[in-house]
Amino acid sequence: MSMVPDITATEASASGAAVVSEVSAAKKIEGRSPWRLAYERLRSDRAAKIAFGTIVVVILLALFAPVIAALIGHGPNQQFIDIGENANGGPVPPGGTFWFGTDSSGRDLFIRTLYGARVSLVVGVLATGISVALGVVFGLAAGYIGGIVDSLIARMIDVMLSVPFLLIGISIAYIVGASEWLVIVIVGVLSFTALGRIVRGQVISLKQKEYIEAARALGAGPWRIMFVDLLPNVMAQVIVYASLLIPLAIVTEAAFSFLGVGVPPPTADWGAMISDAAGYYQYGYWWYLFFPSLALLITTLAFNIFGDSVRDALDPRGGGLYV
């Protein structure tokens, strides 16, 4: 009987390869969790590393935007009427003083693009947070409790999916007045539906597992089963979806601002900048449209590629499972 642990112990260390043999005995017995395996796969993915590096750079630029602004000496909302506008009162092109040129009001486009990242990231992360929280809670409840709770939540999600997202957002923004927080809440609340459905479907299949029965046999209540037993098993899907939701939220926020119901001026915001620039583009002021658009493109692309890599890392069988 005592042979069994010995046999598998040697098996485990053999398959665990050189990594295990080098670490101390205390470390040896600590298993590699599914998360750790995913992390190692992610680390060996070059696209993921480049995307992650880009995200880090964007975050750092956003964080240190005030510092950079102070170093250059241009405030985000500071108008340079004398040097920032040409003879006709239009934007000046990129140059030594204004690296990205200026906008239609004579403000430094470089500094404003940096400040725009702050809004985008805050909206993207917070809206995704709201969306994940709602999706997980509603998905778990619908999937695990089932019955009438499931029907109610499913109908609610159906209704939310059937009404046009932007139209609702614009209407609400007109009624209560546009603000950054409103955009966060609208994007967060309106985008939890897909995640809720993913979690619900997963939970329905997971709750047939014997370990859920085992938990019930031990006397675990519904809360414990939902958040201790089920949640860790749907976390992979949640993380994948969340990582793809961030760029979606950033783009949606930009769209709201583009339509004039997002972050109110004079706050620097990519969507609002693109919207404003669209009116000047035809007169040859290409930089005004180009730089905010490029910033938006790079940020969302990096998040999207990173999200894809996370999905691949968490799913060794390849893509196509979660989308």
Next chain:
Amino acid sequence: MTETNAVATAGAGSGGDADVLLQVENLVKYFPVSSRGLFQEKLYVHAVEGVSLSVRRGQTFGIVGETGSGKSTLARCVARLYDITSGRVIFDGQDITKLSQRRMRPLRREIQMIFQDPIGSLNPRRRVGSIIGDPFAIHGTASGAERKRRVQELMERVGLNPEHYNRFPAEFSGGQRQRIGVARALAFQPKLIICDEPVSALDVSIQAQVINLLADLQSEFGLTYIFIAHDLSVVRHVSNTVGVMYLGKLTEVAPSEELFTVPRHPYTGALLSAVPVPDPDQSDERQQIILVGDVPSPILPPSGCRFHPRCPKAAPVCVSTDPPLEPRLGDGPQHTAACHLPMAAGENLGDFHPSIDETERIIETPSILLDGDEDGGVPGATSVGGSLSQSGEGSQS
């Protein structure tokens, strides 16, 4: 349903036998077949139909039966993982049939389960230490270092290396995982452990280890087991009393040795003749009784004795009347069989031919079942699909 009430009725029902730990009376469990449309008659899978049994303290009650015979459903009803359609379950003198999940919680410490699937019964995302520590966490009896100490004690007791506390289930072999399941069930030293095919998924050499472990624990802690299996040799080895289930009913209950030497029910006889014998000469001499046909659908089970469509001894009375489970042919009260025409000792089933109409022997598939798809995860009905697709004739409305 107050507690005193329950105790009083239980005392009356079981005849006040303090030695009986678990008394099941007329237990019925139906599962609704997932909806087949708005205006159709609602159908049910008759997973368990009127099972009565009693399990004595410190003993092992074995349950054998084919897939879909309702043995796992019975186990889950006893553990109150399922709500019971009708009948009563009396545990340790207390009627637990109608207890809410909340009221059931303290009793969970005393009734534990060991599951069949050593992979599926352990949460793959949690470490072994936290899985085995679950009972302490759920009932709030130990935490922190104390919990870890007790978990490691349990691991040592079931033959696991306590240092593997931080590993994940996937890092263990099948036998070791089943030991983890045993350790978890053992945490509170329950009075009753329901083992739902605990060794069916294991290699034969590992089966013996796990069975011996269960036997050791039984003598050490005075545990009572309900041991479910489809392997007759295993059940014979571990059980004091064995019950044979067929299509949701107990067909025969007897002390282990008696059941295997003098089976009364033809179904038991047929099952025993199918047990492989290691000696090839002996195996050649022996006559195997091959049962014809599939297990009928538990949605519309056969009339009378449920075994009659496949029974070599079937007579008209078997079609018309459901035989009660009672001692037959002068057996003692411990040996009961639900059969009108029980087998005598040494009787050869191959000599018999059914004396019922041929149409009664066809396992009819009602047409209303053919169009619907009822694979809605109905437990205990795993064989339904197979029997439907193979016997696609007959109609009944």
